[in-house]
Amino acid sequence: MALDFSEYFKRYEAIVAEVETVFDKFETEMGDLVKCGKGCSDCCHALFDITLAEAIYINHKFNELFSGLERSNVLNRADTADRQIHKLKRKVFKASQEGRPASEILLEVSRARVRCPMLSDDNLCVMYEHRPITCRLYGVPTSIAGEAHTCKLSGFKGGEKYPTVNMDIILDRLIGIGRDLQKGIGSRYKELGDMLVPLSMALVTDYDEEYLGVNVPDKVVGSDRQTAASATKAPAPRPITIKAPGGAGDACSSCTESKSACESCTSNTIVLGGGEGQA
Numbered sequence: 001m002a003l004d005f006s007e008y009f010k011r012y013e014a015i016v017a018e019v020e021t022v023f024d025k026f027e028t029e030m031g032d033l034v035k036c037g038k039g040c041s042d043c044c045h046a047l048f049d050i051t052l053a054e055a056i057y058i059n060h061k062f063n064e065l066f067s068g069l070e071r072s073n074v075l076n077r078a079d080t081a082d083r084q085i086h087k088l089k090r091k092v093f094k095a096s097q098e099g100r101p102a103s104e105i106l107l108e109v110s111r112a113r114v115r116c117p118m119l120s121d122d123n124l125c126v127m128y129e130h131r132p133i134t135c136r137l138y139g140v141p142t143s144i145a146g147e148a149h150t151c152k153l154s155g156f157k158g159g160e161k162y163p164t165v166n167m168d169i170i171l172d173r174l175i176g177i178g179r180d181l182q183k184g185i186g187s188r189y190k191e192l193g194d195m196l197v198p199l200s201m202a203l204v205t206d207y208d209e210e211y212l213g214v215n216v217p218d219k220v221v222g223s224d225r226q227t228a229a230s231a232t233k234a235p236a237p238r239p240i241t242i243k244a245p246g247g248a249g250d251a252c253s254s255c256t257e258s259k260s261a262c263e264s265c266t267s268n269t270i271v272l273g274g275g276e277g278q279a
């Protein structure tokens, strides 16, 4: 029997709806600074990971909507992107082993460009309605772990103060859904809910019982088939934060306080609390 993710999908969709409301508010109130539009796709070459709940949701929608040649094209692109990301991760690992400074490595990662498999040849998102939350908010000021970010093609400039979407809270809520999912389906992988994967991997993965560690005897888990445990042995704590090189960068640089501690910044922060019990 197929696993039932409907409860978790509903919770994910509720967060998406909140995110859309926030983006609409930016467009209404700061429309001259939000530059996102059809065919604008620079952000579709940035590196980012998505949480388990989002990965399963998008995988489900992809399987529902895509077949034939269009499906093969996306999967081929996902395969190419996956190989590029794997190569890049190996390079980063080697650089850190060689003792290169983290800031230097992160800058290199931020400059890397990997074309998203959902991006068609005419630069349109083939699953726009179901794109990840990161894509929905890339064009407005966000903060991750106290670091502010805006798309370099937007009108938001460094040194100015803007309302900022706190991505940490969104991420915590998404991970919360993943952890509930892990318990709800009875997965043997305790850290399943904390998994972060690139979109390309989410598209090519079969999120079935074996992969997710449900009702799986030990001998099957030890087989060659990839499982959640082998895909991400040590889940990264946060998605890769991409700061546009030479772009808008910090949305606020008016003081040296940590942005999460600065009262004027926190009072300007958009918090998506909603029904997930996070303040």
Ligand code: SF4
Pocket (backbone or CB within 6 Å): 034, 035, 036, 037, 040, 041, 042, 043, 044, 138, 139, 140, 151, 152, 153, 154
């Ligand atoms: S986030 Fe930036 S690159 Fe992406 S659509 Fe908006 S303005 Fe264009």
Ligand code: SF4
Pocket (backbone or CB within 6 Å): 043, 044, 045, 116, 117, 118, 119, 120, 124, 125, 126, 127, 128, 131, 132, 135
């Ligand atoms: S999912 Fe769509 S919007 Fe997001 S990076 Fe890929 S092509 Fe761009």
